[in-house]
Amino acid sequence: MNDAARTGPALWSAQAHMPSVLGRQIVVTRGEGNYVHTTDGRRLFDGTAGLWHANIGHGRAEMAEAAAEQMARLETYHVFGRYLNDRAVELAERVRDLSPVADSKVILNSGGSDAVDVALKLARRYWQLLGRTEKTVILSRDLSYHGLHAYGTSVAGIDVNREGYGTESLVADTARFDTRDIEKVRRTVAGIGPERIAAIVAEPIQGTGGVIPPEPGYLEGLQRIADENDILLVLDEVITGFGRTGHWFATERYGLRPHIIAMAKGISSGYSAVGGAVVAPEVWEPFYESGGPVYRHGTTYSGHATSAAVALKNLEIIEREGLIGRVRELEGVLSAELGSISSDPRIAETRVAGFLGGIELRPEYPAERVADEMLEQGWIARPLRGNVVQVSPPFTTTDDEVRGIVAAAVSALDVVAPVDLAMAR
Structure with missing residues (x-):
């Protein structure tokens, strides 16, 4: 040493x-x-x-003022069970209204890795709730990056992020597919068996993998594969969300209809630690029905009031300017x-x-x-x-x-x- x-x-x-x-x-x-x-x-x-x-950009005084004003009034209060705080409610409704997913519900947490974990757990929990207990496999693209929590590590398409932990995947039942050729993706799905696949997760534009835009028709092909085979489509928009592609979400740029969107980064421009998931009605409705189960998500800082206030100010600036x-x-x-x-x-x-x-x-x-x-x-x-x-x-x-x-x-x-x-x- x-x-x-x-x-x-x-x-x-x-x-x-x-x-x-x-x-x-x-x-x-x-x-x-x-x-x-x-x-x-x-x-x-x-x-x-x-x-x-x-x-x-950095050092915006009005962002600091938004944080200070919120902390003086209420630094935060958790959003577990019956409790909410007003800024978390406001941010969720703002994201819902900006989102291309109609009638969505919004889960808030602390960042992109959290968002991916909550999205992929939800995808598997959804199929278990529907009695499709064989649908557990999560598919992700070669060269992909989805954070470094347990699920993100397990679905990583950059092998060095997944290796060295004693098993091929920290979370069981994950597999990778080709990042450019949609016909190879179809063959992977057929080989595993669509009846076993819970979700496909994909970055619309691969970031850490090397800034790789989608091949023409590729993302639309993933959408068709998901639709034809009862597979949830999860888009990781942690990088692309909130304007990076010239739209609020890359989902709009490519005309997609995801079941879940993971988000973070641009929602606050890094001025606060906040992320989450946008969830389509097909997925959230079974959990809201009488007798439906609890979806066990949430961290101490989920819906953090000051983080939410800062994110709201950031979205205001993006729109205003x-x-x-x-x-x-x-x-x-x-x-x-x-x-x-x-x-x-x-x-x-x-x-x-x-x-x-x-x-x-x-x-x-x-x-x-x-x-x-x-x-x-x-x-x-x-x-x-x-x-x-x-x-x-x-x-x-x-x-x-x-x-x-x-x-x-x-x-x-x-x-x-x-x-x-x-x-x-």
Whole structure:
């Protein structure tokens, strides 16, 4: 054990190979608009909106005021049993009205991993309630990411997130299907047996997997498979929800009819820890009937009043400032800028869907090194699976800032020496 491990921060970083990050960690102390400031005096453009969430930018005083006002009145009260708090009720009704799922009910909790867990447990509980006890299997896409709680870990399509726990899946009865070819998906469903499948869960646009937009007709194909085989369709809109695709939900962009939508991140732009699930009538009605069972969900901070107040203010800002329309404009700018560099021989492919972009680099140009060099130049980007550099800034980004971060990726490539892949092996 080296000294850095003992003398370094007590905080164990998330999703980090600790020996590699010790001594290189960046401590962020302040956010302002589309930029963050660090303890070593740097001002960095937040080219990833944090973890895809800082949609309205950082440091908005009215968000802090909303939190302080709510805390002074009621910090929170739980929503178990007969109890509710007024801000949780208000937020749920706001989400229901924005949601593309008519007559939905809304479950609130603390974030995306919570949302996925509650959604997939609900999918299995629903079929048990209906007496279809054989329907337990949850299918998810190769290269998918659904958080790191037990269900999210179990359905992960990025294998390293699922491995090392002693069993193939923490939760029994999960399987993966092809992320691009809908006919291969049909064969997987047939091989398992649709009578055994409780739900298909999918990100409309895969984020951590490498910013992978759906192939034409793919999501519509998942919808047909679900409809034809009595399978619930669960959309993980933790990244795409609340504007990232130029619609309140990607469900609208792709014309889908999910039974459950998992949500988080953009509902509060990261100013409070809040997430949840939007549930279609087909799924919630059996639990509301006389004699129906309790669906055993809920955490201490489900429907947290201050988190709800902050989320409501965030949604107000998105609507008031026309930021969803702005996302559609930014998608065009990002698409043009990435298109202009796509012929660079160091770049394998560029991808854009909504205000999410990915620059897939040739293997000899490691995305981690390129992102590190971009950071040195004042631009935060993030290396993703598949040797991809992520570009997904706040909705408040200017056209020039989009051009700047794409230019920074090219500038970083000019600095990063290619790796000799034969020697690396």
